[in-house]
Amino acid sequence: MKHLSRLIVLSMIVLGISSASAQDENNPWALSIGTNAVDFYPTNNGAPLSNGFFDEYFNAGDHWNILPSVSQLTVGRYIGAGLVAEIDGSINQISDFGDRAVDDLSYYSVDGSINYSLRAMLNDGWFDPVVGIGGGYTWIGNQDADDLENLDAPTLNGSLGINFWFTDNLAIFVESKYKHAFEPEMGQHFQHSAGLKFMFGGTDTDGDGIYDKNDECPETPGLPEFNGCPDSDGDGIQDSMDDCPNEAGLAEFNGCPDTDGDGVPDPEDDCPETPGLAELNGCPDADGDGIPDNEDECPEEAGPEENNGCPYEDTDGDGVIDPEDDCPEVAGTVANNGCPEPTVEVINELNEYSNTVLFDFNKATIRSESEKALNSIIEIMEEYPNTVFHIGGHTDSVGSDEYNLKLSKERAASVRQFLVDGGIPANRLTSEGYGESRPIATNSTEAGRQENRRVEISLDKDKEMKDSNM
Known part of the structure; x- marks a missing residue:
């Protein structure tokens, strides 16, 4: 002892x-x-x-x-x-x-x-x-x-x-x-x-069995294979290098998961549970219209973005979709942007009315009894809202060429103005006077001269072509 x-x-x-x-x-x-x-x-x-x-x-x-x-x-x-x-x-x-x-x-x-x-x-x-x-x-x-x-x-x-x-x-x-x-x-x-x-006596602040001297994360418990740093989600990627430290993931995505297996990691995937396309941030596009299904109001039908992924309707069934159809509720032709085009019969009907238009003698003033015929012309033109009509004025050969040309222009202009006042847009009407240059009958008889004194309505093809190129 x-x-x-x-x-x-x-x-x-x-x-x-x-x-x-x-x-x-x-x-x-x-x-x-x-x-x-x-x-x-x-x-x-x-x-x-x-x-x-x-x-x-x-x-x-x-x-x-x-x-x-x-x-x-x-x-x-x-x-x-x-x-x-x-x-x-x-x-x-x-x-x-x-x-x-x-x-x-x-x-x-x-x-x-x-x-x-x-x-x-x-x-x-x-x-x-x-x-x-x-x-x-x-x-x-x-x-x-x-x-x-x-x-x-x-x-x-x-x-x-x-x-x-x-x-x-x-x-x-x-x-x-x-x-x-x-x-x-x-x-x-x-x-x-x-x-x-x-x-x-070694210092191990975080108690993970790795001394602080050798511990790269001395204040956080970790693993020996990561020099003392943690791998919270156990995916083999230490937290400091893991973009998703609390979710087990893949090395190719820096530790983040790809739940739906579409090659887009979940943090970058707007549809993480549904396989999709990388260019759409991991969301699918079933109809292939470039609009992800979660933003597509018609995911099974291809449609443009401006219509929320839905195809446009063709209300009048004329083959021209409504946004491109100038007359979406009236069947027309593709060439006329979905609006109807007047037929030969319609033009003939217009001219039957126009031939009854009377003017005061040697004047461009329309006589009141002609207003009924002109109102009928307005009704027909309103059925073709995308058509430009041309009004031509003609005279017989009595009088000088200069006077007849001037008079025919004024009468054609008078008819145009009446139609504009009646509701036909001015940009759909053109007028011109041709004097005695375009007779349709002989000027040797009174009957022939009567036929040559006329107003004719036709389609202004040059105007329509010009407008379509603008």
Whole structure:
């Protein structure tokens, strides 16, 4: 119990001193417990090393003093560049002092050292040779006998040891330390030790088992394969490189899923659960009209965008869709933009009415009895809202050419104005006078001259062509 209490006191001293060491981030501390053997051979009664430095170095049976219990405690602190600062305390019982037998002298020592690990030079494997240098203080004597003078002296130490690492934190160690005492009577000696070494003290802020020094995400629990960074969705892509860290996805989409398998990742897919087209942001287009089904009011029928994806109607069934049909409710012809074109019969009917139009003598004034015929002409023209009509004025040969031409123009203009006043758009009516240049009967008889004095209505093809090219 006496030795055990002293070992505990030494351990407290060791821990107290070592706590002042500089800190490292990754497993900086080591605690070793073991047993030790002290060999005072060769001492030759105080003549150090007189028989040779390693004479009978391995003669454990004759010279080694071994305390068969836990008799050594060591605390180490990594200080960088492969160097470890250590302080250890040990106890023993000395019965062989070199070649002399003694009466179980007590042995106590406290030693400090700087050790250099060769493990990094050997690729950080399980085999870890260590060399060290340091110093300490050793006490030897019979503590129960007041008449015996106890020996104590500082020592200069050199050591060589090997750590055998089973894991990153656990090793078996063996060490041999030479102690050169600065008290000749004590003699020089070896102290051999073996035991277990535990590494601890590394900082692991997030508790993921990866020390902060090697952890690229030290404040977030992660995985070893990602150097301590997390993969929240378990898709094999660490969160910092995953565009969708909370949804398992594919590497080709930077960790985002493609639920419908259309090649468009869900964050870019407006229809993530329905296979679609990339050019439509992942939405389908069943009718192929370029409008995605979710925006298409007629998804099964192709139609233009301006009609919300629906085909245009052809209300009058004339083959011209309503938006292009100038007469959407009246059947017409494609050539006339969906409006009806007057037939020969219609033109003849117009001219039957126009031939009854009478003017005051030698004037362009329309006589009142002709208004009924002109109103009939208006009714017929209104049935053809996309047709341009031409009004031609003609005279007989009585009078000069100049006068007849002027009169025919005025009469044609008078008819045009009446029709405009009656509701026919002015841009659908043209007029011209031709005088006596276009007779349809002989001017030699009164009957013939009567036929030549006329107003004719025809289709203005040149005007229609001109308008269609505008």
